[in-house]
Amino acid sequence: MECRDAITGRRSCRNFTDRAVEKEKLTAILEAALMAPSPANKQPWEFLVAADPKYNARLKETSEKTKHKLAARSGWKWLPTFNIDFLIQAPVLIVVLGDPSRSGAEQFLDEPSPGYLEACSAAIQNMLLAAHDQGLATLWFSLYEKSDVREIFAVDDDKDPVAVICVGYSEHPAATPARKTLDEKVKFL
Amino acid sequence: MECRDAITGRRSCRNFTDRAVEKEKLTAILEAALMAPSPANKQPWEFLVAADPKYNARLKETSEKTKHKLAARSGWKWLPTFNIDFLIQAPVLIVVLGDPSRSGAEQFLDEPSPGYLEACSAAIQNMLLAAHDQGLATLWFSLYEKSDVREIFAVDDDKDPVAVICVGYSEHPAATPARKTLDEKVKFL
Numbered sequence: 001m002e003c004r005d006a007i008t009g010r011r012s013c014r015n016f017t018d019r020a021v022e023k024e025k026l027t028a029i030l031e032a033a034l035m036a037p038s039p040a041n042k043q044p045w046e047f048l049v050a051a052d053p054k055y056n057a058r059l060k061e062t063s064e065k066t067k068h069k070l071a072a073r074s075g076w077k078w079l080p081t082f083n084i085d086f087l088i089q090a091p092v093l094i095v096v097l098g099d100p101s102r103s104g105a106e107q108f109l110d111e112p113s114p115g116y117l118e119a120c121s122a123a124i125q126n127m128l129l130a131a132h133d134q135g136l137a138t139l140w141f142s143l144y145e146k147s148d149v150r151e152i153f154a155v156d157d158d159k160d161p162v163a164v165i166c167v168g169y170s171e172h173p174a175a176t177p178a179r180k181t182l183d184e185k186v187k188f189l
Numbered sequence: 190m191e192c193r194d195a196i197t198g199r200r201s202c203r204n205f206t207d208r209a210v211e212k213e214k215l216t217a218i219l220e221a222a223l224m225a226p227s228p229a230n231k232q233p234w235e236f237l238v239a240a241d242p243k244y245n246a247r248l249k250e251t252s253e254k255t256k257h258k259l260a261a262r263s264g265w266k267w268l269p270t271f272n273i274d275f276l277i278q279a280p281v282l283i284v285v286l287g288d289p290s291r292s293g294a295e296q297f298l299d300e301p302s303p304g305y306l307e308a309c310s311a312a313i314q315n316m317l318l319a320a321h322d323q324g325l326a327t328l329w330f331s332l333y334e335k336s337d338v339r340e341i342f343a344v345d346d347d348k349d350p351v352a353v354i355c356v357g358y359s360e361h362p363a364a365t366p367a368r369k370t371l372d373e374k375v376k377f378l
Contacts (some may be wrong), residue, residue, distance in 0.1 A: 003322040006192040007221045007315050030375050032196045034368050043374070051376045060213055066259040071247065073297040108262040111335045121310030126196050133192040140226055145301045153378065161291065177230040179223050185232070188220050189239045189342065
């Protein structure tokens with residue numbers, strides 16, 4: 001697939017079929033992650049790949065509780081009915097772990113930025129595009145308490161579970177959310 | 190260009206020629222940014238495009254000072270001699286502004302994550318790939334004090350100048366930094 005078609009066509013999928021993800025496609029997705037840029041080439045990431053439904057079940061269970069907590073805290077009306085069955089459906093979950101100790105020189109700024117988190121996010125975007133390129137669908141999921149994900153996936157305390165990427169095949173084409181235009185988001189100085 | 194070739198072939202460029210960036214290519218890069226995913230589709234980003242050498246000169250001047258400060262603080266031997274002339278050379282600078290107020294439900298977690306920053310990083314990765322796809326070279330630059338970038342580019346206090354992306358044509362092929370392998374970075378549960 002052309003690069004620009006991958007960037008334009010990628011969607012967030014919230015309905016996965018039970019079709020398994022081919023090993024070679026999963027490998028290509030993970031290889032894409034490793035090609036992201038990172039401050040001082042520190043590659044501050046690791047990836048846990050879970051393809052056992054027991055992980056899906058536990059993540060769904062804890063995330064339901066979290067969702068209702070966030071709904072109460074936010075008052076957002078759509079949140080209580082937000083269907084997160086995709087956590088059960090997705091045949092593969094990729095847990096993206098950031099390593100805050102693998103930072104670049106930005107850690108020494110007066111106003112430091114979490115370079116490891118930015119790098120992990122770039123790696124995630126590479127994964128989403130590589131998946132779409134191969135006909136797979138994904139969801140970048142982060143509505144969980146990190147303590148829950150640490151426990152479910154046995155993540156060390158010094159690693160940051162930045163996101164869980166759901167990977168599989170889409171049940172039906174995902175919606176295209178409205179986007180702001182260039183005129184609204186870009187200013188030429 | 191094929192998506193996987195863009196992901197694999199993208200490099201961080203530190204030597205730009207003085208060749209101008211075509212308007213239509215710049216537009217394609219910015220359109221790619223807008224297609225990134227974001228929590229609750231909040232699109233928490235804005236982009237300032239600077240193509241006037243006065244901006245390059247001021248960013249280079251302040252970043253040189255910052256570099257030497259960081260070199261002293263870190264003790265990193267390579268940092269004092271790290272050549273940042275690319276800040277002068279790049280014909281276009283894109284300042285990526287994050288909007289922390291445009292967050293998703295993750296802001297209400299016990300351990301909140303900066304979703305706006307993750308979304309901006311995904312948008313940046315889209316830009317780097319779209320640039321490479323069109324034969325352009327880029328650098329994701331963040332070794333600056335945010336207060337300096339706020340002043341140079343007249344950024345409002347409520348926006349986070351997440352990164353400055355240098356865009357242009359590469360003087361010569363950029364180096365391919367060593368990468369860890371899948372075996373080193375991926376664990377199958």
